[in-house]
Amino acid sequence: MSTETGGGIPAAEEAREALEAARREGRELTETERAIAGAEAMTPQEALAGIEAAVEQTPGSRQPMIINIGPQHPSTHGVLRLVTELDGEIIRDLHPVIGYLHTGIEKQCENKTYWQAITLVTRMDYLASYFNIHAYTMSVEKLLGLEVPDRAQYLRVIMCELNRITSHLVWLGTSGLELGAMTVMFYTYREREKALDLGEMIAGERMNTRFFQVGGCADDMPPGFEQRLREFIDEMPGRIDEYEGLLTENPIWIDRTRGVGALPAEQLLDLGVTGPALRAAGVDLDLRKTAPYSGYEHFDFQVPLGVNGDAYDRYTVRLREMRESVRIIGQALDGMPEGGHIADDRKVVLPPRGELSTSMEALIHHFKLVTEGFRVPEGEAYSAVESPRGELGCYVVADGSPKPRRVHMRDPSFVNLQALRPMARGNYLADLITMIGSLDNVMGGVDR
């Protein structure tokens, strides 16, 4: 319904139709539906008139004002819409409205072969693309019973930890920007560029790569990669010191973040929050330690924990995590095992390019894999990795065909965002920006 046909704005139409649908089904509107309908049905003048009428009826009463934040708002890290009920500057209630970035990736995966789906899942949480593929390939490998060579596992660890650093750098830069600390972004993006260049060197792409394949990695380290990566990790601790110099003892930063958005650890667990947001509250849950995968048990690293669970603790936890990531990369380079970068199962893994011109069998395998894909025996598997935002799990249901029956991502951004409502209630609107920033949601992961 366009405005020309007199249908009002499309969003208001949606609310009206939802109301009608509920009436047809003979049920009441749910809380969220009511909030959205309420936010859309009124013009600001109508809202103001409603408040004035209520005040006239019972003098001195305080009526909440409904304010829409987003979906396009510079501080929501993408298209997140928040319907807030405000009493002055205090948030009485808040309803996150998501789905603006929904691309139906899970549906599309069902119509792709297993190896094609990698290209899709990598685009979910676009700041942590390696983690998406890692969880997905681990699930498929589990169903296939495929062993991943040690060297491939170490390569995966290197790329994931590099990705953790780049993801945290985006978080640090943008969070600083939102709270008025503009300088930090110029610093963090400088190092992020270097890390992305390293990714381009090894995977051919800077961001949404498909470097991890079912069975291992697409390629080994190219010549010169190790040296550049070592230069990067030698430089990085000093750079993290620079970020800390800008923020850790900065009185404005401390005022804006300390004591903001804290929830008790039990409540966070109940809400399913994982990752730095949970560890900042002192809960020692890091899947790399508690349920090691991809050879993480061979590495010596600390799991940084916080005490208060506020935005400041989340900041310190993430900064310390970057230091640990640097250490892990160094250990992985030092202890890099010999061997292949991908499993040697020709029924699943593409044969080396060079063999195609000499071996008939390799050509047939290549043709079969690319056209039909490989079949995965019936079953279901759930694999989880520790992404920069928490537990990123992938649930794959196989039915014996070359295409998955179901691919579902348990994305930490989606789950953690639920905590925003209890966090924000009763607090200042200005602190809401800090809370969104400190949860570090990526809307591509929330909406999938």
Added chain:
Amino acid sequence: MSEVGTTIESAVAGSVVEEIAHVGELTIEIAKDRILEVARFIKGAPLAYVLLSDVTCADFPEHPGRFRVAYHLYSLETGSRLRLRVWAGPDEEGGPGPEVDSVVSVWATANWHEREVYDMFGVRFRNHPDLARILMPLDWEGHPLRRDYPLGGEEVQFTDAV
């Protein structure tokens, strides 16, 4: 039966329908009307599956139960994982439709997960505090992740709104 399965069965008699150990993962199928009792029991001692990682669903049109809802649990103490699953029932004319008891009262995190399953599969969760669509627009018709929902070729519902 595994130790976990036996513990559940002895606490909530008649709840465990089947137990499957596959690719190193333990799956316990729960009778549909017992899931809430099992959820309450399993969160507390002695099993202590405090963290509900995920609730999701898969559509099997060929199966009489059709919608298979899966709950992924994680124990902080032992680091072990467990999958519970429930067949929600088919979506037939005149029938009750796919419906499962909501576990939001046990794990608050189930709220959005169950909304997503409702949105994508049309499985209703009994006593859910706020069962609204979450990813699709409120007035969307149909449930996109059902196997009989087409991918491509269908008319886009908001074509006339642009």
